[in-house]
Amino acid sequence: MTSYDAVLFDNDGILVEPPPVDTQTEATRTAFGEVGVDEPDPEHVAAVVDGVPVDRLNEICAAYDLERERFWAAREYYDEQSQLTEFRDGTRRSYSDTGVVDDLEVPCGVVSNNHHSTLEFVLEYFDLEESFDTYYGREKTIESLELKKPNTHYLERALTDLEVDSALYVGDSESDVVAAQRAGLESVFVRRSHCQDVDLEVTPTYEVEDLHGVKRLVQG
Known part of the structure; x- marks a missing residue:
């Protein structure tokens, strides 16, 4: 049985391959x-x-x-x-384990540093819209640069939407881990191939190899 009220995911490097x-x-x-x-x-x-x-x-x-x-x-x-x-054109694809999100018995959301409109496209293009209850990317403005992770702004907006007190944040970068810590959330660092050798200066709550590992954490 899960100990989290919700799970929030980064997008690039977690749901879809990161931009070259x-x-x-x-x-x-x-x-x-x-x-x-x-x-x-x-x-x-x-x-x-x-x-x-x-x-x-x-x-x-x-x-x-x-x-x-x-x-x-x-x-x-x-x-x-x-x-x-x-x-x-298929140069960038979604990861094959994104279907795991539908197996989680808690509300799920996406919080990305990418453009909100790009995130909207991704969720629609890869048929992920129904998997998430809320999602946030940043606006295409200079001001939004100050609100990107590790700022907690968009994480907090997602938590408010989901009306939850505790959540797990799943990411692939140091800024994801820092943002989670600042928001009082536990974090999962997913060591996909593009970040396999990254040395973190902060310690995530958990490290896994893929989203199946996240499922095991959430479902206990």
């Missing part, structure tokens, strides 16, 4: 070109791909005298389009 760095890099370079910067500094491109904080984004835009809202709108557009293309 090369794809994100090319999308970011295209965004720079859209606003007139044909040869951006590779360090600036990498910073944007890695999840740029607002202060660093301001510095990057100032270096090219860019209007940051215009650049960020281009970046979000091309980043999302590159993801949708790879889902549609």
Whole structure:
């Protein structure tokens, strides 16, 4: 019998394969070109791909005298389009164990740092809509960068939607574990192939190899 009121899942790297760095890099370079910067500094491109904080984004835009809202709108557009293309052409797929979610006898949700609209597409495209009671990605705004995990903002919104006091958060990154800790939740780090050798500086409550391991934890 489960000891959790709900289970929350990350999306990229948990439900679907994570976006390739090369794809994100090319999308970011295209965004720079859209606003007139044909040869951006590779360090600036990498910073944007890695999840740029607002202060660093301001510095990057100032270096090219860019209007940051215009650049960020281009970046979000091309980043999302590159993801949708790879889902549609089969470059990125859902994991074969996502059906486990339907076996859990508690409410489930998704909390992702990806765009909310991209997450919405993923759930519909891979027929996962009925598996989850709520889901949150971030808005395509500069302000949303401050609300990404390890900020607990979207986790707390999901918990409020589900009207639960305790939940398990399932992720594949250090920021997922930190966000769970800050929200007072237990965490599961899933060591899929892309994060098999990651050294965490924080300790998750549990580590498993796949979502079948999550099912065993939840169902006791």
